[in-house]
Amino acid sequence: MKVKVSALHFTADKKLIDFANERVSKLEKFYDKIIDSNIVFRVHNAEDKENKSVEIKLNIPGKELFAKKQSDSFEKSVDEAVEALRRQLKKHKEKLVSA
Template sequence: MKITIQTPGFTGKPELLKFAEEHVQKFSHLSDRIMEGKVVLHIDKSDEKKNKVCDIRLAVPGNDLFATKTAGSFEEAIADTCQALRKQVEGWKELPTRSA
């Protein structure tokens, strides 16, 4: 699975990028039909302390799976987003596959 990580507005530390990549890579163990993972980490322009946002889109046959979460740290936002996506992947895997 190809993984793309974007950090618009700031330069992500290598540890953060590795953390995100490792978490998204785990989805390849759930299904070999997941083609690509796109991660966008950004900071919400608000006065809230929980302003770190993680968006993840998984490219799968049919409609892509998407989740976004906001937290106090990027690591927490990544973990929360992956947890939400895991539920979507499990539901998607139960759908019957269509042959062309």
């Protein structure tokens, strides 16, 4: 799976990018037909404590899955978004089996 990472309003360090790549790549365990993914890190209002959001878009055959999470750290946001996508993949896979 090809993973594209971008950061808005800041420069993401290699450690954060590697962390996100590792987490998103684990989604292939649940559904092996993922074409590619796009991860966007974004820093919002600096005064707000929970100002770090992550948007992850997964392209699978015939569909695009999306999750956006915001929290006080990028790592937490990535974990929450990946969990949301895992649930979406599971639901999509169940629909394919029952069809």
